[in-house]
Amino acid sequence: MGGEEKWCVVTGGRGFAARHLVVMLIKYGMFSVRIADLGPAIKLDKDEENGVLGEALKSGRAEYVSADLRNKAQVLKACIGVVVVFHMAAPDSSINNHRLHYSVNVQGTQNIVDVCFKLKIKRLIYTSSPSVVFDGVNGISNGNESLPYPAKHYDSYSATKAEGESLVINSNGSNGLLTCCLRPSSIFGPGDRLFVPSLASAARSGKLKFIIGNGNNMYDFTYVENVAHAHICAERALASEGAVADKAAGQAYFITNGEPIKFWEFVSLILEGLDYERPRTKIPAFIVMPIAYMVEFIYKIFAPYGMKVPQFIPSRVRLLSVSRTFNGSKANELLGYTPIVPLQEGIKRTIDSYQHLRAGVQRERKGPSKAELLLGNGKVAETLLWRDIKQTLTVLAILAAIYFNFIATGFTFVTSLSKLLLVGSVFLFIQGKLPQKILGYKIEKIPESKFHVSEAASHHIALSVASIWNSAVRDLKSLCKGNDTTFFLKVVLSLLLLSIIGAVSPHNVFAIGLPLIFTSFAVYDKKEKAIDKLALKALSFGCRLKSCTTAKISNRKKKQ
Template identity: 70%
Template structure:
């Protein structure tokens, strides 16, 4: 079409779907492409450097401009001389931060609309989301564009995307600007840094065996090239003097692959294609939701201190357990959209694009081991993992001395503890009486703060004890009703285990426990993956056994 002098802008142009749209626009030679995104400069992947994007940047048919949508002056600069704007920028949907999403999805979209009007841009295509009509409670089956925005959305991302979409539709016709909105459902494909990596991380952590809900919820997924194709269809429909059907402007359109599939079947196909097991163990939503709420609350408290965004949140649980399918008839009629890549072909291409995530290619561990994390990554970890051999040997000698003086001697626990406290008291008193220097050597005094028990710590201990007590009372109440067989079995097994431990003498416990502590964590650090796999296998077997017992007990009633 000869697009040398005709420019379009793609906001969020380095995002997953936006990259595919940029390449498609370059290949079709529709426009010269201005890529607007937040980083100060563009960094191309090796395949991009050799591909159409790298060539277009070198020839001047594409350019990059650093743009913060929250700064209107930057948006005005990005839209200067453009004929079309594809507004695809949005924050990470997994971060449930209202202020962040509102600043980009609402205020940023206002700035884009104002820039389009002031710079005489002719067409604006906004990338919305099907989540704008999802309340997080009720499933959607073959939903069409007649669905209204719910009174309350599933998360702040959906709520602010709905606000942005409404602004774009309302701006249609202002100063000759034609607008429409695209609602692509669950995008997947090569270059995805969310869906497939998350599935693989879950599989490697042993979490992909679980299905949240009954596993029958239906979903509409959309291959990323179909999403790019839908944007171009929308732009062509707005640009055409004779629309495909009725006017395409001022409306929103659902975009899918038009091949609904069970959500967990889709995930299974990707996992199996990469060599992992498909999910099999079903966990009810009512079991997962309280856990997700606790995780979300913990994140809100600890996010300022660097806690990463958790995957297990209430909004994510709802997304994984509800059905969401949509009708694309309107998109077909008004903008001429039809998928160009079938679902199975899209799956094949997606799986082939992640050879580094296959099950037979395990990543090298970065950062501290699990054993180190469990032990607090401090002196205890250094001692039990033999990182400081001098410190480990010293600790062992002290423990052996304690054993021979207080345990092997046959004292009762009360006598042993009393002798230990007596020895500690004598040591502290004599140490406190010593001068600060002896024969030129400084004597470091034990600071009083080492024995301080803060009010906050006291409160935490009291709360923990109260919580434990309440849990025990609730368990006793459930036992009194006589209808919770699983709780009864757990209590019996726990008490039997306690009896077995009590049967072991303190001396035997010390003799067995000390070598295990100093060896077990070291072995676990060296054989972490093998041991985790074994534990997960045992856990899976236990879950199946528990499920079978529960079914038999329910059938016997």
């Protein structure tokens, strides 16, 4: 840095891509860097303490400021004395909270623009997203910047990002401010706390065995250092004098690695690099869509209580099965951007940075969750908590078949049972007639032993039935004595509950009860602490209400 010291500010400076930009700016020595983020103070990771960032903070070449974009006074304080703003702050896209996204992506961006005008800041580079031109349904192949915003975005994050992008582009040229917007596609690399960790977690729990769609959908993934490099290229282009800056300013740019790859091939390379098996079984998207719609319906019910957007909803299923590739020639021509790290090298660096997530690496065991304990920590828990996706989907398919063939038809219990036995008999007969191999595929025969009940098992069943009977007789004797009022109330309540359950039609059990069971336990497993906290609050409120009511009744009695 020659001459007068120049400062830049990076909003959301502790985010994934922003951290890499901060380090790159410090290394290049172009500016002193002000890191703006929500935290009251900066907390460095171990590798940062003695690295480029730690040294810069000690020497004064970098500083941290706590700032909430929704507070204009804090934004003003963060931007005083800077010549460039790299606006990278954005809320978590997985929380589909329109109010939050609008307040940050739109109102926060407007605050940035207003402060830039007031302080006569020269350049503003806004980090947007390719999702601003994605409708959540139709794929994009080699899309360029002429693509319009869709009539309706698939989530609030994309919609508000598009609004923020429009604000920045429309502010170009006012009060001497030059702006541009970057749309980096599917960022990956070291320091990512979402994409790779979620892949490893899903693979570890057996949830990544399937390919959604035909597996041929193409994607543009962008290594995080290339994203940081693109921001610096954009700033240099706007800082140039004359025609270069005039052409570059007021534009949006797709940023990619320039190496489109099949989405599922990319996922497989990451998984194999971490010693997990690549997904191989292909499931057409239209088959999983009904389940995705059901999950989305459950989400809409629980969203007001803090439930995050599930991964398995229709828009996410489409993201996994459609192509999203973009043409980066405009960024190359007007910003001078070309990737500095090739895709394969980026994948290698990413894998090397996540050695702690490799398959087989010992992790601290936290024990079974409360949901697992409630369900017996066995096959039922694995199914209802979606631990084994294949097993859960198999059970759902069987239940769906039972519903559509025996419940929805309106048959009586006897008729349904006879139909079920008929289908079973036909299946067993045909399966027994099939040859050992068909077109090279081995047909697994059901052995006779599967239907045989051993003498020991029969004896155990008989003892269990006798034990239940004797226990029931003891309870009846106790009831006949009339001494145990508590036990009597328990019996009455149990029978009332049984009568209520008996009044529920099989149709309602399948249509309402089963989806509720398959989602409620899974939700509790993920949100155990939040739900327990809410339950404690409700219990506490109930206790206070009871105390107040009791006190009021007592006071009235005293007055009488």
